[in-house]
Amino acid sequence: MTQTELLVIGAGPAGCSAAIYAVRAGIKTVVAAGAVPGGQLLQTSEIENYAGFENPIGGFELVDAMHKQCKRLGVEFTSDEVIKIAGEKTPFTVTCAGGKVYEAKSVIIATGAKARWLGLPEEEKFKGKGLSACATCDGFFMRGKEVCIVGGGNTAFEDALFLAQFCTKVSLIHRRDAFRADQVTIDQVKNNPKIELVLNSVPVQILGTEMVEGVRVKNVKTAEEKEIPCSGLFVAIGTTPQREFLKDSLVALSDNGLVLASERTHTTIEGIFAAGDCAAKYYRQAIIAAGAGAKAGIEAAAFINKNR
Numbered sequence: 001m002t003q004t005e006l007l008v009i010g011a012g013p014a015g016c017s018a019a020i021y022a023v024r025a026g027i028k029t030v031v032a033a034g035a036v037p038g039g040q041l042l043q044t045s046e047i048e049n050y051a052g053f054e055n056p057i058g059g060f061e062l063v064d065a066m067h068k069q070c071k072r073l074g075v076e077f078t079s080d081e082v083i084k085i086a087g088e089k090t091p092f093t094v095t096c097a098g099g100k101v102y103e104a105k106s107v108i109i110a111t112g113a114k115a116r117w118l119g120l121p122e123e124e125k126f127k128g129k130g131l132s133a134c135a136t137c138d139g140f141f142m143r144g145k146e147v148c149i150v151g152g153g154n155t156a157f158e159d160a161l162f163l164a165q166f167c168t169k170v171s172l173i174h175r176r177d178a179f180r181a182d183q184v185t186i187d188q189v190k191n192n193p194k195i196e197l198v199l200n201s202v203p204v205q206i207l208g209t210e211m212v213e214g215v216r217v218k219n220v221k222t223a224e225e226k227e228i229p230c231s232g233l234f235v236a237i238g239t240t241p242q243r244e245f246l247k248d249s250l251v252a253l254s255d256n257g258l259v260l261a262s263e264r265t266h267t268t269i270e271g272i273f274a275a276g277d278c279a280a281k282y283y284r285q286a287i288i289a290a291g292a293g294a295k296a297g298i299e300a301a302a303f304i305n306k307n308r
């Protein structure tokens, strides 16, 4: 069994920021980064809204800088994938896929979330080339262009209003004619002359050679198909928190699988904290995940110092 004071699970912005704050508070910190260290930022080529960079920075470059900063400060990284957290109180036992077991006085869960995609065969090809799961992140690159957005909940509706501010046309594609968004937002969308509702319809093909040039949709009632030209296709059908490893733990989850954490990142188990997209009810952005990670690092360091 490997002993550490703090084990951070996840090496995205939340995990890295948590580790930076903890290690600078004198805490022995190990980050279990998982098989794909870096998280969701690796899926995006340009980030323009992370404060501190005059020019856009690549997702890989940003997360690589975070990893290097952590290492310079003395954080230890492993590529272990955590499969189980056990214990009702400190110290906790954390088991990894390769069989390695850690004993940690405190644990920070920073395992992010995965965007849900449509499952179309062309998706991999067009990710970052007009296809995105984040309008807040990539919408700005579509200014002056026509875009489509898929979804029927608050995110899709709010994203449609956001995109309509600078896109020439927004087609909101939804598989039903009833929505899960709140009525005020639905009314705003319906009254926005730039937004067209494409209802009872599902995307069946993304069109384009190098970049997205359009989407073919099928009406689920009539089976009729049509092509909608667009330069951007935004998928807003939800995210799935990474939670498989928590299924036998005592850390409470919300109905939709988010880790329940307080404003100060405390979970339902004293000594286990959660930060970033795995616990984020509203904002799923790198800078917000980093901020939450900082809070978790401060809280975990205080917890460890109290229990030394």
Ligand SMILES: Cc1cc2nc3c(=O)[nH]c(=O)nc-3n(C[C@H](O)[C@H](O)[C@H](O)COP(=O)(O)OP(=O)(O)OC[C@H]3O[C@@H](n4cnc5c(N)ncnc54)[C@H](O)[C@@H]3O)c2cc1C
Pocket: 009, 010, 011, 012, 013, 014, 015, 032, 033, 034, 035, 036, 037, 038, 039, 040, 041, 043, 044, 046, 047, 048, 049, 050, 080, 081, 082, 083, 110, 111, 112, 113, 115, 132, 133, 134, 136, 137, 138, 242, 245, 275, 276, 277, 278, 284, 285, 286, 287, 289
């Ligand atoms: C296509 C796309 C574009 C985006 N563009 C932007 C943008 O321009 N600006 C912006 O601010 N945000 C952007 N985002 C959102 C941003 O990437 C996320 O909000 C942010 O990465 C969340 O950080 P996180 O640390 O909570 O999780 P993540 O970045 O998802 O990191 C989670 C980490 O946990 C690890 N992990 C998961 N499970 C385990 C396990 N069991 N054991 C060990 N490790 C595990 C993963 O390997 C990963 O290292 C974008 C997201 C996507 C999908």
